[in-house]
Amino acid sequence: MNVRRLIPTAAVAGAVALGLTALSACSSSDAAEGGGDGKLAVVASFYPMQFLAEEIGGSHVSVTSLTKPGAEPHDLELSPRQIGGLSDADYILYLKNVQPAVDDAVAQAGVENTVDAATLTTLENHGSEVGHDHGEDEGGEHEGEGEEAGLDPHIWLDPVKYAEVAAGVGKSLEKADPDNAADYRTNTENLVARLNKLDKAYESGLKDTATKTFITTHSAFGYLAERYGLTQEGIAGIDPEAEPSPARIDEIHHVAEESGATTVFFETLASDRTARTLAKDLGLKTAVLDPLEGITGKSAGADYLEVMESNLTALKKALGAK
Structure with a gap:
């Protein structure tokens, strides 16, 4: 069991409750920063999600990452301010089963435009003999996730799967902000083209x-x-x-x-x-x-x-x- 990556349920639940209680005091929180300038206030869980949001959202979004640069994302613990601020976001992009604290907070936030990147492609189990098991406890489950816990979440390291996720994110942003749908579509096409080029480079190079x-x-x-x-x-x-x-x-x-x-x-x-x-x-x-x-x-x-x-x-x- 990877003990250091597991966050006690009670502790997370308490933090969520505290964060939501403090919501009125967090209207200008980090998570919602930039929402007052007419841009879509987007919260990304960590860098691979942040990159997609910024590249596809372009000038129409203001993106905040819950994980600071240089921080190990699996160890993330959210502050009450961050948790409370999630409810002020217009759009949340995260990847389930990478950061338990984020999964719990997102579930409580109730933001309509919430996207789990794991649902935009197909996850696989690459074996658990040496620990390929984010958030998995000794009994094979964490937080009731069951079989999901054994699936490998590192989809962004495959350019093809990442391109599939990018396409899904683009469509979800179009839905969240239809006035700028054409730009999201163009940005998505451009990013997917670059990811396809990266895929070809890996294929030929290796x-x-x-x-x-x-x-x-x-x-x-x-x-x-x-x-x-x-x-x-x-x-x-x-x-x-x-x-x-x-x-x-x-x-x-x-x-x-x-x-x-x-x-x-x-x-x-x-x-x-x-x-x-x-x-x-x-x-x-x-x-x-x-x-x-x-x-x-x-x-x-x-x-x-x-x-x-x-x-x-x-x-x-x-x-x-x-």
Whole structure:
């Protein structure tokens, strides 16, 4: 069980109640900031949702992210001000089962135009043997989510699935703000075209490689691996800072030898200690493979597209692309 990612239900419920009680005092809250200038007040749960809202909404929206740049999104705890302010939003875009605190607060907010990005594409289960289980407890369920808890939420790391989500977001914004529907439609088409171009770059760049296996501390790349015929080997599952078991280290050692893997990848929002220690023990290199859960000054790019291009460069090098 990934204890640090689970937020006690009672604590969340109390925070929600407090936030809604304080709503009258939060009319100018962060979540609704910008709504008074005629723009659609949009709240996004974390960066991948924020990017879609900004790119598709353009000049017609004012977007606020509940997750600050550089913060680990799975650990997010909302303040009463943030929770209360959600009810003032015109439109909420989130991804269920990534941030339990957000899921609970959104359910209480009652905003008509609320979109769960997970409903705009098809989620898959990429296995739970090393912890591919956001919000899943030892009994296989969290907050009554049942089978949903075992589904991999990292859809944004597959350009094709992300494009499907973008198309759905565009249609939902048209419905929420019909006066600007034509612009939302155009912006959506432009973004989908860029994502399709990114998909083609990955497809051609990873088509012919010396190995198809990559090792990563954060098991976030299941969709990407499946899309481009690769094999992801997570060191300790979904928690990039978790300590791998001795048995898992032994498994990774054998995987590296048998597959010809050259690199252990780590990310920018978590410690690289585990990756560097393992790489040293196995005689492998280290590099960054960004799960794009947030953009910071350390990110290898200014936005989603640029960082995904950097990820492609890193993968091509590590996999021996020809």
